[in-house]
Amino acid sequence: MEAQKQKMKAYWRKNLQTLVILLLIWFMVSFGFGILLAEPLNEYNLGGFKLGFWFAQQGSIYTFVILIFVYVWRMNRLDREFDVNEE
Incomplete structure (x- = not known):
């Protein structure tokens, strides 16, 4: 039982x-x-828009969506590693 507790803490x-x-x-x-x-980022352009503006309007949204997929991928790996997968 103690080993299981340590595994869950990890x-x-x-x-x-x-x-x-x-x-x-x-x-x-x-x-x-x-x-x-x-x-400083506005000195560069991305798709015709200043980069600082682009990050404020679109880049943070795209990054958030990518991070959701990274989180799902990482958690699936952790679930398999610690044998707590739902499958």
């Missing part, structure tokens, strides 16, 4: 680690690139 730790990393990426893209670094 699973939860890796789950939280994944969440923190993905949330930091999302924060950096949405707040960092879209607000804090918008002026």
Whole structure:
């Protein structure tokens, strides 16, 4: 029983680690690139739009959707690794 408890603690730790990393990426893209670094990024263009503007309007949304898929992929791997998969 103690081994199972340790296994679940390790699973939860890796789950939280994944969440923190993905949330930091999302924060950096949405707040960092879209607000804090918008002026320096506006020197570059992407699809005819200034890059800082693009990150504020579209880039953070695209990044969020990609991060959802990364989270699902990572959690499926963790579920198999710790034998807690739902299948």
